[in-house]
Amino acid sequence: MSRRRITVATAVLAVAGLALTACTAQPAGEEGGLSVDLTNLATTTEPGTQAVELVKWNLPYEPMSLDPMYTFNYAENTVVANLCDSLVRMKPDLSTEPGLAASVEQPDDTTIVYTLRDGVAFWDGSPLTAEDVVYSLQRQTGDTTTSYFASYFQNVASITATAANEVTVKLTQPDVLFTQAMATAAGAIVSKAAAEAAGDAFGTPDGGLQCTGPFSLAAWNSGKSIELAANPGYWDHAMVPKAAGLEFSFIADESTAVNALRTGDVDGQFFYLPPAGLTQLEQSDEVTTTYGKSLVFWTMTTTNFDGGLGDERIRQALSLAIDRAALTKVVFQGAGIPATTLAGPDYWGYEREAFEEAFGEFSAEPDLEQAKALVAEAGTAAPIVLAVQGSSAVHEQTANVIQAAGQAIGLDIQTKVIPVEQFGNLYFDPAAREGIDGFFTTNYGSFADALDVYQFFASTDSHNYTGWDLADEQLFAARAETDDAARAASVIEAQQIITEQLPWIPLAYEPVTLVQNDRISGATASFAYLYAPWAATIGGVE
Amino acid sequence: MSFGAYLARRTGGLLLVLLVTSFIVFGLLYLAPGSPLAFILGPRGGTTEQIAAVTAQYHLNDPFFVRYVAWLGDLLRGDLGYSIVYRQDVSALISGRIGTTLALVAMAALLIAVVGIAAGTFAALRGGWSDQLTSTLAAIGLSTPSFVIGVALISVFAVGLGWFPTFGSGGGGMDTLVHLALPAVALSVASAAYLARITRASVLEERGREHVQTATVRGLAPGYIVRHHVLRNSLVPIVTVLGLTIATLIAGAVVVENVFALDGLGSLLVRAILQRDFAVVQAVILVLVVAFVLVNAVVDVLYTFIDPRIVLGSRK
Numbered sequence: 001m002s003r004r005r006i007t008v009a010t011a012v013l014a015v016a017g018l019a020l021t022a023c024t025a026q027p028a029g030e031e032g033g034l035s036v037d038l039t040n041l042a043t044t045t046e047p048g049t050q051a052v053e054l055v056k057w058n059l060p061y062e063p064m065s066l067d068p069m070y071t072f073n074y075a076e077n078t079v080v081a082n083l084c085d086s087l088v089r090m091k092p093d094l095s096t097e098p099g100l101a102a103s104v105e106q107p108d109d110t111t112i113v114y115t116l117r118d119g120v121a122f123w124d125g126s127p128l129t130a131e132d133v134v135y136s137l138q139r140q141t142g143d144t145t146t147s148y149f150a151s152y153f154q155n156v157a158s159i160t161a162t163a164a165n166e167v168t169v170k171l172t173q174p175d176v177l178f179t180q181a182m183a184t185a186a187g188a189i190v191s192k193a194a195a196e197a198a199g200d201a202f203g204t205p206d207g208g209l210q211c212t213g214p215f216s217l218a219a220w221n222s223g224k225s226i227e228l229a230a231n232p233g234y235w236d237h238a239m240v241p242k243a244a245g246l247e248f249s250f251i252a253d254e255s256t257a258v259n260a261l262r263t264g265d266v267d268g269q270f271f272y273l274p275p276a277g278l279t280q281l282e283q284s285d286e287v288t289t290t291y292g293k294s295l296v297f298w299t300m301t302t303t304n305f306d307g308g309l310g311d312e313r314i315r316q317a318l319s320l321a322i323d324r325a326a327l328t329k330v331v332f333q334g335a336g337i338p339a340t341t342l343a344g345p346d347y348w349g350y351e352r353e354a355f356e357e358a359f360g361e362f363s364a365e366p367d368l369e370q371a372k373a374l375v376a377e378a379g380t381a382a383p384i385v386l387a388v389q390g391s392s393a394v395h396e397q398t399a400n401v402i403q404a405a406g407q408a409i410g411l412d413i414q415t416k417v418i419p420v421e422q423f424g425n426l427y428f429d430p431a432a433r434e435g436i437d438g439f440f441t442t443n444y445g446s447f448a449d450a451l452d453v454y455q456f457f458a459s460t461d462s463h464n465y466t467g468w469d470l471a472d473e474q475l476f477a478a479r480a481e482t483d484d485a486a487r488a489a490s491v492i493e494a495q496q497i498i499t500e501q502l503p504w505i506p507l508a509y510e511p512v513t514l515v516q517n518d519r520i521s522g523a524t525a526s527f528a529y530l531y532a533p534w535a536a537t538i539g540g541v542e
Numbered sequence: 543m544s545f546g547a548y549l550a551r552r553t554g555g556l557l558l559v560l561l562v563t564s565f566i567v568f569g570l571l572y573l574a575p576g577s578p579l580a581f582i583l584g585p586r587g588g589t590t591e592q593i594a595a596v597t598a599q600y601h602l603n604d605p606f607f608v609r610y611v612a613w614l615g616d617l618l619r620g621d622l623g624y625s626i627v628y629r630q631d632v633s634a635l636i637s638g639r640i641g642t643t644l645a646l647v648a649m650a651a652l653l654i655a656v657v658g659i660a661a662g663t664f665a666a667l668r669g670g671w672s673d674q675l676t677s678t679l680a681a682i683g684l685s686t687p688s689f690v691i692g693v694a695l696i697s698v699f700a701v702g703l704g705w706f707p708t709f710g711s712g713g714g715g716m717d718t719l720v721h722l723a724l725p726a727v728a729l730s731v732a733s734a735a736y737l738a739r740i741t742r743a744s745v746l747e748e749r750g751r752e753h754v755q756t757a758t759v760r761g762l763a764p765g766y767i768v769r770h771h772v773l774r775n776s777l778v779p780i781v782t783v784l785g786l787t788i789a790t791l792i793a794g795a796v797v798v799e800n801v802f803a804l805d806g807l808g809s810l811l812v813r814a815i816l817q818r819d820f821a822v823v824q825a826v827i828l829v830l831v832v833a834f835v836l837v838n839a840v841v842d843v844l845y846t847f848i849d850p851r852i853v854l855g856s857r858k
Contacts, residue, residue, distance in 0.1 A: 062805070064581065064627065064628060064629070065628075065629055070629075143589065143591040143592070143595075144591055144592060144595040145592070146582070146583070146592065146595075146596065148583075150589070150592065200629055201629065201630070203629075204628065204629050204630050205630060205634065205638070206630055206631065206634055221638065222630070222634060222635060222638035222639070222805075223635075223638045223639045223642070223805030223806075223810070224638070224642075224710070224711065224805060249709065249710060249803065250803060250805065251709050251803035252800060252803065253800050253801055253803060255693060255696075256696065256708060256709050256801055256802065256803055257709075257803075259696050259697070259700060259701050259708045259709075260708040260709050260803075262701055263700060263701055263704065263707075263708050265700075265707050265708045265709060265710075419816060420816075422816060424581070425577075428579070428583065429577070429579070462589070
């Protein structure tokens with residue numbers, strides 16, 4: 001659950017964050033004083049040219065598992081992206097290229113044929129076979145699979161090896177999310193023999209891992225570190241790592257992580273939300289901070305339509321009252337972009353012009369007059385209770401902004417603090433959501449298709465806590481539509497409804513914050529770091 | 543009481559305490575709301591079928607006594623259980639972390655003992671401004687939260703001066719000592735300050751005793767009197783406090799562990815409690831109880847050396 005969580009940030013950090021924000025207040029420019037330009041986010045960093053012995057990287061917490069089907073979270077995917085190749089590879093600009101499948105063909109809408117690349121071997125030297133691919137996908141299908149990606153496999157009818165180097169997937173109905181998910185950890189291929197031998201321990205410190213990626217898993221010292229070693233026999237010669245080793249530490253405390261980066265005790269880290277010590281990093285001459293293209297967004301979900309948020313006019317009024325430009329400055333120290341829709345421009349992986357045009361019709365500007373009029377029209381609204389994650393500066397500060405916005409238009413907004421380790425229960429336990437009207441969360445679609453985000457609002461999706469169903473028709477049509485233009489039309493229609501009805505309220509787009517020590521360079525700067533080998537291009541800088 | 547009988551009684555007591563604690567902890571966890579499902583099913587939650595399958599697989603819906611007895615049975619066979627959140631044996635989780643915790647607590651205990659006793663004795667014997675200064679420092683040390691000390695230590699000694707690493711427990715040997723130096727200091731400040739105050743009070747009391755006055759009148763060397771008559775007699779309360787302090791450091795280190803990114807038993811316990819990872823909570827509690835009883839047994843034995851009149855296991 002913690003992919004949506006803010007890792008430990010104490011009250012002290014909250015204070016420090018506010019103090020730092022004050023120091024970095026940007027001069028108001030034509031973009032509203034934002035220091036991050038949405039149109040100019042990085043995808044890569046200058047590749048390092050020198051061989052390096054060891055690159056030390058930090059994770060915000062220790063992964064729970066490295067088995068790809070249990071990796072749907074920041075720390076887990078940061079590691080696995082370098083270990084296990086997927087059938088399709090996500091490029092740093094979030095488009096795709098062939099991965100372990102040299103070609104992907106769709107003879108008809110419900111059949112997908114993956115032709116495997118020749119000469120690919122697992123770390124132990126055994127060759128990649130169609131059997132391994134069938135196994136890796138098959139185990140994620142069915143009603144009782146425990147794969148975190150199960151929802152992408154819901155329309156899979158069969159997965160069979162149709163030739164020595166060919167795997168054919170049959171779907172019960174066309175599903176564009178399945179095909180695109182093959183560029184994420186859902187499409188990562190593991191060795192059948194190794195996975196069966198290790199059983200439940202596969203992907204844990206005891207059971208090890210067996211994949212084909214540019215790095216191999218050398219050691220996992222539970223509680224301390226994960227060590228990767230370069231795989232010299234990697235099939236993609238352009239991506240053979242320049243770093244002989246890659247070692248992950250697990251510093252959860254943000255101020256300690258920032259200090260470790262400043263002193264060079266660790267060489268780099270991806271932050272999915274800007275850390276409280278961002279200015280210290282920006283000012284340090286030890287490290288370089290890069291902001292990358294990202295699919296991560298910050299939003300207010302709704303969990304209960306029996307209370308104040310049940311009336312869409314109240315949701316619209318609240319959304320209109322929020323000053324998102326101020327929110328990104330105060331909460332994210334300028335390293336955030338006011339969100340007008342839930343899925344932002346980085347999701348436009350196809351039919352870009354159509355999405356751009358539709359996007360242009362929405363505005364993130366506050367309009368208090370209209371908001372007050374909507375509240376008056378709705379009549380008396382019940383108090384709104386928002387769950388706030390304990391010891392998280394970002395949550396607390398956002399709650400303050402939302403409360404202030406509510407107060408300005410006469411809405412009573414209360415907060416309820418929930419400890420960080422229990423916050424995850426909100427996502428799936430109806431009992432945990434009792435008495436709560438909404439909560440804040442970071443979230444992301446897995447690939448550059450806005451449908452993957454809007455799919456949350458299909459009435460059958462586990463994210464749709466309130467049973468809101470006004471866009472079902474468009475969403476189901478889009479998921480089954482393999483023609484890009486027709487799909488874009490359905491998704492844009494769904495986006496229109498969702499952005500007007502606001503089942504969730506968009507707040508900010510969050511670029512990837514990549515910090516690298518100046519002795520190295522080359523890490524992927526974009527969201528693709530979660531699913532494609534981002535460390536293979538890291539090398540030393542002279 | 544003979545040493546053998548003492549050992550037998552202590553072991554019996556330990557087993558009884560373990561049984562009662564494990565039952566209470568298990569019961570409290572069972573009653574508290576929440577479940578580990580969120581951590582098993584992953585961020586997208588699960589369908590009704592998935593939830594049912596996982597619930598059955600890990601017996602999450604079994605009645606309390608069935609689960610407790612099953613856990614107890616495994617324990618008697620030497621199996622600490624399986625962490626459903628980490629998909630790992632609990633024994634592996636604990637053995638990976640116990641070394642860090644032991645090294646940290648040992649270093650902190652040494653610092654507490656040396657600094658606490660030295661400062662307390664110094665304050666009591668010198669009096670005047672030395673006493674004032676020590677008492678003031680002790681008050682500051684007692685009232686400063688350990689994470690503030692930790693952050694300050696990192697800023698000054700790791701970032702500023704670059705003498706120590708900012709985080710982690712190092713690769714063993716000297717490296718571990720260097721890595722754990724700052725965390726051990728952060729962990730020991732409050733306890734050392736407390737021990738200093740206890741030592742000061744105890745030494746002051748002993749100094750006024752008749753046998754000390756007699757020794758002084760007889761013209762014995764002041765150093766001899768302090769070592770053999772004052773300090774030795776003050777040691778009983780000092781050792782008692784020291785023992786209790788060390789036992790609580792093991793779980794109490796969690797804040798310091800977090801600041802210095804050390805994964806010890808304290809962090810493991812707190813996380814496991816919040817994740818409802820029953821087997822891990824139970825196992826760490828067992829380790830803590832055993833440590834507590836062991837430390838107190840050592841203190842008991844030490845009493846007999848400090849004061850031969852004290853008989854092992856006596857109630858005096």
